[in-house]
Amino acid sequence: MTDLKRVPLHDLHVELGAKMVPFAGYEMPVQYPLGVLKEHLHTRGKAGLFDVSHMGQVLLRGADAARALERLIPMDVAGLGVGRQRYGFFTNETGGILDDLMFANRGDHLFLVVNAACKDADIAHLRAALEPEVSVEVVTDRALLAVQGPAAEAALASLAAEVAGMRFMDVADVTLAGAACWVSRSGYTGEDGYEISVPVGAAEALARALLDHEAVEPIGLGARDSLRLEAGLCLYGHDITTETTPVEAGLTWAIQKARRAGGAREGGFPGAGVILEELADGPALRRVGLMPEGRAPMREGVALFAASEGGDPVGTITSGGFGPSVGGPVAMGYVSADYAGGDALLYGEVRGRRHPVRIAPMPFVPSNFKR
Known part of the structure; x- marks a missing residue:
């Protein structure tokens, strides 16, 4: 742990009893005394405070910064209104995903948030x-x-009433606990x-002002992962990689009409030929939700088969674990497009034995964003 970077709130995490672990080059809290399961359920029921300071924050300035960024991502940046944010991803020449990110139009500049493990490369x-x-x-x-959580609005509004009027993906300058903050109504848990x-x-x-609110508890990386998995949200390096395309990953909703075939600014991003072709004809693989039967989770790397015995794999699990809100195991992965529809029954091979797992719609828990 001595070679790891520390986030600004490191001492507070230790004071709160966090178990610190290495993550993306940082020493990060994986859980607090409440425990992962209770932290997860507390976020779903009330509100949780997460430290994500290990992620990269970047400002882009220039007269044509929006059009310039469109050379790297297949999103409509130029059409994004001031005070609004979008989800996006950098692509490579084969249509793979280099990283996913959030980008916001803050008037005279763009504000980007990128993943910790990828930020230097990004x-x-x-x-x-x-x-x-x-x-x-x-x-x-x-x-x-x-x-994050259904009580997040009340908790933050206790410090600045105007945040209650923000909609999902709004961004604003807000003074919180005397500090000039950049606030977005967003997150990666499926909750408001x-x-x-x-x-x-x-x-x-x-952080202390938010934790003073009766509804707010500190939440670690463990519950953050189970929350995003139940919400059907991808984890970079696992569910999306340089080898997966946005179409395979089911992220086509993030590619606006302006960048698609026939759009005002069609293509012009790395891998456009591959991605636009898959948008038109469909991909060979698709990311799907999976619900293993029984109580045992199926983890990343489990091979999926169409039959209980014999045959070649038809897919692979990329994320899996126990869903506390679901009350059972959940997973996601990639399967041949032939098996991606409906609620097909597949078999995951764990320690040499195949166990049934059924394709299921995502998210596993309905999203609660404030539209």
């Missing part, structure tokens, strides 16, 4: 493709917090909530 990718036309500024003096970029020097005071 920043180098942005600089190589956009500079000097666009300045790529890495934000190093701000922490990033998320408050907010992500907050806060100056490092004010991060602990803001």
Whole structure:
């Protein structure tokens, strides 16, 4: 752990009894004394506070920054209104996903949040493709917090009433606990909530102010993972990689009409030929939700078969675990498009034995975003 970086709230996590583990080069809280299962259920029922300061925060400035970013992602950046945010992903020349990200239009610049494990590569990718036309500024003096759950609005509104009026994917400048914060109404749990970029020097005071609210508990990486899995949300490096396309991953909803065939700004991003062809003709593989029968979870890497004996694999699990809100095991993975429809029964091979697993719609738990 001595070679790992520490987030600004490290001492607070230790004070709160967190179990710290290595994650993406950082020492991060995986759980608190409440435990992963109770942290998960508390977030679903009330509100949880997550420290996601290990993620990368980047500002893009330039007269044509939006059109420039469109050279790297298949999203409509130029059409994004001021004060709004979108989900997106960097693609490579074969249509694979280099990383997924959030990007927001903050008026005179774009604000990006990228994954911790990919942020150095993402920043180098942005600089190589956009500079000097666009300045790529890495934000190093701000922490990033998320408050998620049905009571998140009440908790944050107790510090700044105006956040209650924000809709899903709105972004705004908000003063919280005396600090100038960049707030988005978003998150990665399937629940309503907010992500907050806060100056490092004010991060602990803001975290304590939120934890003082009766509905808020600190939540670690363990519950964050089970929450996003129940919500059917991809984890980069597992469910989406350089080898998976957005069409295979079921992320076509994130590619706006302007960037598709016949759109105002069709293509022009890495891998456009592959992705647009798959949009038209369908992919060979598809990401699906999976519900193993019984109580035992099926984890990443489990091969999927069409029959209880014999035959070649028809797919692979990429994320799996126990879903506390579901009350049983859930998973997601990729299967041949021939098996992706309906509720087909497949078999996952665990320790040499095949166990039934049924394709199921995602999300496993309905999303509660404030539209």
